[in-house]
Amino acid sequence: MELELSAEDLAFRDEVRAFLAARLTPELAQAGRRMTSVFCDKIHSLAWQRILHAQGWAAPSWPVEYGGPGWTEMQRHVFAAECARAGAPGLAPMGLRMVAPAIMAFGAPAQKAHYLPRILSGEDYWCQGYSEPGAGSDLAALSLRAERDGDDYVLTGSKIWTTHAHWANRMFCLVRTATQGRPQAGITFLLIDMDNPRISIKPIVTLAGEHEVNQVFFDEARTPVVDRLGEENQGWAVAKHLLTFERGGGYAPGLEAALERLRTSAGLEAGDETERLLDDPHHRRRLAEAQIATLAIDISERRVLSALAAGGGPGPASSLLKLQGSEALQRLDELATDTLGPYVAPHQPQARAAGSNLSPIGPEHGLTTMARYLNNRAASIYGGSSEIQRDIIARQILGL
Structure with missing residues (x-):
């Protein structure tokens, strides 16, 4: 497994960065920054999907025959990482990432011809x-x-x-x-x-x-x-096939983006005994622990990428990544609430709505902190609870 990007992948990363700089509008970037769960509001999600669709990039994992870009597994990973880094709004996963692979695998020719183009364009939500x-x-x-x-x-x-x-x-x-x-x-x-x-x-x-x-x-x-x-x-066979796409990989880019937000916040907030929270040894240790966990998830995801590139599938590793990723996300949310202190408490959904001109109570960087924390409590339940993932890991990986 090669961890460093090849020259071709570096060139692709630069192409993606240039595209995001040119096409990710300030309005869409704000909508992405103010997302409080894995789902963005439909109006912003579809607006970004139309831009990506015009570029041929709306469905990175789709085969070329159905309208995918024909990227390698590493290119898909790079694209996801750069979108997270730029704060692009997420695309609704239900169509593009979940039911579409099921239709490709189990659908009749007429179903594929009807539904897949409509999913790709966003006509069907x-x-x-x-x-x-x-x-x-x-x-x-x-x-x-x-x-x-x-x-x-x-x-x-x-x-x-x-x-x-x-x-x-x-x-x-x-x-x-x-x-x-x-x-x-x-x-x-x-x-x-x-x-x-x-x-x-x-x-x-x-x-x-x-x-x-x-x-x-x-x-x-x-x-x-x-x-x-x-x-x-x-x-049941269709549902199990679909769940491997709902549970599998893709956590590391979002976790890395969340870590960067935490470092920024810690550089702006005061500690109990330090001018900056970022200089507090206890807080720095917690950030380091979160970074280590994120790195471990990133390496696990890259192992899955290697298996997929060799023609394999995610298999039970999707449960491992679902377990690690969702629980790491919740730990980052807890750290974010601690970072913000008393300013985490105000309930201000109107101020965090994309396009709002209301001034937030507290710092701008903390506007979505509590909403993210509350919404992401469900992360270890949806797509199969953490207890179910541990049972799958015990049976299918450990052989217990």
Whole structure:
């Protein structure tokens, strides 16, 4: 595994930096800086996606045949690192990084021809219908019923914690089509049109005071059988394939950007016994520990990149990276709240909204600190909780 960038990769890095300097507008950069979770507001996410799509860079991991740029694994890593470094807003992952690979792997030719171009352009904006009330992190415990009626399925039940369902026009969804045998054996994967009078959405306001997630209700909502991905009762295989993309890699660039923000904050805030918090030995030790953890994650991700470049897959390493990355993110959030001191407390969602002209209470660099901390508490739950990741690691890596 080569850790240093080659001459070609350095040239590519310079190309990406020049593109970001020219095309990342101040408005989009502000939206990126003020993101408080992995999701950016739809208006800014799609605006940045259109710019990247025009450049051919909207889907770095897609094969060329579907509109991807044909980059190497290292080029994808460099691109992600430079976007994080520049503060570019994140693209909505539900379509580009999650359901698209599932459609490529399991979709019929007509489904690929219809959905993939619309995902790439942003014409279709997706949400994920997995979690259900009372099911916790156990996807096999889902109960949203889908009963076959001619050329349609009739859906009855609900999904919860559905990110951006209020903005999405499509949902990829796990439904219960059979109750015999193992719970996983009766699950089907559907692609659902959200413009349906029998589908209703109830907002859930988070601890950070933001409307990002929802509960979605299906009241005998009909969806065509042709929008099933894979075979009936075989949706568990599709879901497992998709989860490797939801859980896998990509944490290191964001963690490094967060570390840089922390160093900047520590250079501006006063310590208890030092002029700058950055000069406090205890705080410097915590920053060093966070940097070591981030470096370890970066090396693990590069090992996965090497395996992918050799034609392999992420496999159970995706669970390892999900576990390490999400928990490291939470530790950085805790360090950020300690850095800001009393100015972490004010609740000011209007001031941190992109484009707001309201003056923040406290320093500008601390405007999103508490909202990030609160939103990222879910990082060790979504995509499979840390307990589930440890179980996968114990069984599939350690052989326990």
